[in-house]
Amino acid sequence: MSPEPTPILRAEGLVKRFGGFYALGGLTFHVAPGEILGLVGPNGSGKTTAINVISGLYAPDGGSVTFEGRAIGGLSSHRLVHLGINRTFQVPKPFLSLTVRQNIEVALAYGRSAAAPPSMESLLEEYRLADVADRPAQDLNNVQQKTLDLARALATGPRLLLLDELAAGLNPTELDWMAGRIKSLARSGMAIIVVEHLMGFIEQITDRVIVMNAGKEIFEGTLAVAVKVPEVIEVFLGGEHAA
Amino acid sequence: MIGRMAAAFAAGLMLATPVLAADPPAEIKIGTLYASSGRYASISMPVHSALKLWVEQKNAEGGVYVKAFDKKVPIKLVAYDDQSNTATASTLYNQLITQDKVDLLVADSGSVLTAPAVAIARDHKMFLFDQTGTGASFFSKDNPYIALMADPVSTIWPKPVADFLTHDGPALGIKKIALLYSTNEFTGTQANAVRKFIKESGAPVEIVYDQGVPTETTNYTVIINNIRAKKPDAVIHLGYAPNDIAFLRNVNEVGVKFKWMFSIYAGLETELLEKNVGVKGLQYVYTYVPPSELDYPVNFGMKMPEFRALWNKTFPDGKVEFGFNAVAGYTTALVIEKTLSVATSLDQMELRRAVFSLSGQLKTLDGTFALDETGGQIGELTPLGQLVPNEHGHLKFVAVYPHEVATGKPVYPRP
Amino acid sequence: MLVYALVAGLLFGLYFSLVGIGLNLVFGVMRIVNLAHGDFLMLGAFIAVGVSALAALDPLFAVPLAFVVFVLVGLVLYRLLVPRLQGSVNPEMLSIILFFGLSQVIEALTTIAFGTSERSIDSSELGAILAPLRTALFGGDADGPVELFGQSFPASWAISATVSVIAIGLVYVYLYRTRLGTLTRAVMSRRDEAFATGINVDRVSAAAFGIGLGLAAVAGVFAPFMFGSVTPAFGEDATVTSFAVVVLGSLGNPLGTALGGVVYGISYMLVQTYLSSWADLLPYVLLILILLLRPSGLLGRRVRVA
């Protein structure tokens, strides 16, 4: 193995409280350019909260997040997007009454990506949205809305991409196709964090996983090793990793 | 082709031919607005109903005498509902002038709904018959196109109240006065006038409480308690009918005995207040004595008893209140009738001349019609009176000031 | 003066709790902004005036009558309006306009039927049936003012405040001690999830709508005493004040509305005492401040920030 490149994102002791409930209780991890990192763990372990804090939806209550050496905790979403961070949503959130093309156009116009952003046509083509480009997003099916979410995120030219349960609801052919796309994005140098329940998909694409429980990381390494660690097995209780 | 052109030419000629001045029109068009709903409905409907009543009465007689044509001409009343909405009112005033081409323009009641008409009438050089819009800003020397028909302008109306307190008050033992008013143009201006009259009189009376409250105020319990704390000998309350109702009810309910208490609508809309406040709450309250109680010598139109009888016959369901506003609407009608009988043409400036020529001459059931040079009403003044229960427990008016019209002595303190 | 203002504010405020509580229920359960709320108050007042004038009965008898009539009216209106409204893209916004239209219709029909004059009921009639009880308990004059803390207040205020407390108590019992009430609270806190868990949201909503209008009408019965008189145009101001009270407390919490009413009443009376000409500004300024500084209301937890 080559020596690890310098991480693009570092989270150190990240804390997020909701009232008295600690959704994140001191989470520490990092991800490097070109790497695909999986965040796994049972429901309520804080995976989505971690993504929400990194993408600026919530301000952290403690700890630090640095992106390319710069502290970004508490910055608003659009500033983070301009720095090069973007994401998709578990439940896709397109601009429903706008057309697919307009959805992407907003991100192209306001994303201010440092790198040359992909073109509208290439995004429509590569993410199989060309046929529906002029339809309002509310006419799309769930899978199309998810890919639109992804295409919109890519239009801002991110260097760190956070994918929240992108695979759920995709059929096997679509899964393979999506895995291929994600891997090729990583090959281009993009750092990618994947939150996922489908372990097969995780195994297929990630270089490394962080297993989370109760707002903390309990394991870091490859999935193959993780499934042999008793603590991890206990957390999942023979649950989802068997899937 | 030529034939058609000739026909068009002939038609053009016919249109261009002026109507002979002596030809009487089929009807005289009077345009007005009313508010059937919203904030001003309760003051607008009685005024408008009275005007309508007059129109029906005159038309049954074959119309009104119009001097310009030297014969009776039926009246057509063109009336729109502005719903207390001023933007709508302005459109409708304009509609009356430009589309319906009314001969006479009559405003809706109250200052707020009269306001849009002032500028529009002036712009179109239409003389505005202002019924009860007492706003001081309406009347200026550079605007000849307005005159106030029924209410006295707010700046002089409360003079008898202030004069009584400053002339007769000290002898009765009135030294401290409380002034409470609603902060709108109508009652705010009257409050300013009262304050000014009292200060300028130099009489040994003092205003110990002087507060404005929002016009929307409908409970006075706390304010009454605050006034009581100042121990005034006389309390002047200036507000609209709902304010008076709430104030007088609260005074009664709290069980406070003010020695001397004035309210505008106790006199102007006595029947309405009696229904809402009760006889007990109105006893010995001082108020303006309305024309309906004075039986002014009338030289034109119905006398008060006839008018009241006709009103009750026409509106038996009691949905429109008989009172000061009803009299105001009828007074406007009488001024219009008299104006038409003296104006030599229907030219707007001639109408103005005719209206002003009535000043000091016309005596209606509302008193003597008198205008100042800007068109403000300075006649039709209401004396100060007191509501005193008679042996049957009914309220009757006793005029107490000015002395020349007084019908009795004031009861002080209020029992 | 201060004590007087405080006690008057309390009585006045308790009544305003009743004025606002129906609105709270309807908005909390259905996210419908009932801009016709004040008009139902006005209709309740006309029922009271009718009961007093036609049947010569104590206006207190109008309370159950107004409640029952308007619960039924509410159920019918719910069937006619709400399902269609909920089917639209943005029911919360559209409800504002729909119910504005309804308030216009109500005002117009009332004007056509009753005219525009002020109407009221003699204060001594309210609670006349309780007069023997009152003389027995407090002594004194049966139709004079009541004495509280050595100061006299209108008896009608005390009666209105008492009925308000009872009504709010009954709403509390409904919400916390009955099955339908428990479901109502569930719908208030999580409408989406309530659908998912199989609660008959439609039935819960219809009941809340009916009860909401019923409570508005009950509050209206006392309006002639609290506001001096009513006209068909009375509804508009009442609606805005109700909103101030509801937002002051918090949505979906009847005790919150009670607190909101009292806070409103006392601050109103204090402003009237010391800065009377500015008293009108108060409900609006309070409403805006509360929304901005404590968006969830005095007792609320729910977040309403965009």
Place this chain on the structure above:
Amino acid sequence: MPSAIRHLLFIVVPLLVVFAILPGVYENHLMLFNFVVFLILAQGVNVIYGFTGYLPFGYVGFFGSGAYGFAMMVMHAHASAPVAVIAAGLAGMLIGLLLTPLLRLSGAYFAIANLASSLAVLHFVANPALEDITRGPYGVSLTATFNPEAAYWAALVVLALTLGVVVYLKNSRFGLALQAVREDPVSAGMAGVNVVRMRVAAWLASALIAGLAGGVYAWYVSVFFPDNVFSGTFSIFAIVFALFGGVATIIGPIVGVLILYGVYNLIGFTTPQYFQLIYGLLIMGLVLFLPAGLVSLVTRRGRHVP
């Protein structure tokens, strides 16, 4: 031809030409003027509600502030009418700036808080304590600038500017981004859009438009009271007209005003006795049967509406 030019050429210019010619043909100039004012206000509502989803239920607050801004410039600074109209726009914007914290609220809370704020401005302006500045409740009379014809042309200029803003929003990425914010603020943020700045920009533009409209209105009517220019019906009408046509389009609010205000005047001229009733029913019917406006009849068939 770029679509912006097309919109200007085929919608904006013809509308302006028609309203420039009409006064020569039809004599009720005030009705035409009111049409123009409501076209401006409906488009102002379109800017804030159509493009960002905030329902400005107290929109008249800006309009009234504009009218009083105009009056104060004329009374105290003896400004000429055009200068005072610009000041009126700035007055509207100033109130908008003061109220920007309201944008933190969502849905009905915003609408209610906005309504409350317009009433607060009304009661502030109308307070007798400010008599020396605003003339308080006693009303203003601006005979010095009285010139209805010039005011009508000024209104057309304001309408042209307003339509220019809407055409820009409809055809620019800025307008697209605003709509993105309306649809989903979180996603808009993830598209790199500065959500707060966008909302504030639209809010201030909308306030400016209403302020300018208030200015020309004050110029035209010249004698008015606080109740005249802060009348809630301005808000309601502007919103209902915009919704009736269909928001987030250029043509929707125009069609809405022309049809609905036309019908309104027609009812007013023909059957005034049922004015309020008919109008109330019309509003209810609109929400229940055509919630997305007239344009939805076309867009439902998959066609684009400018």
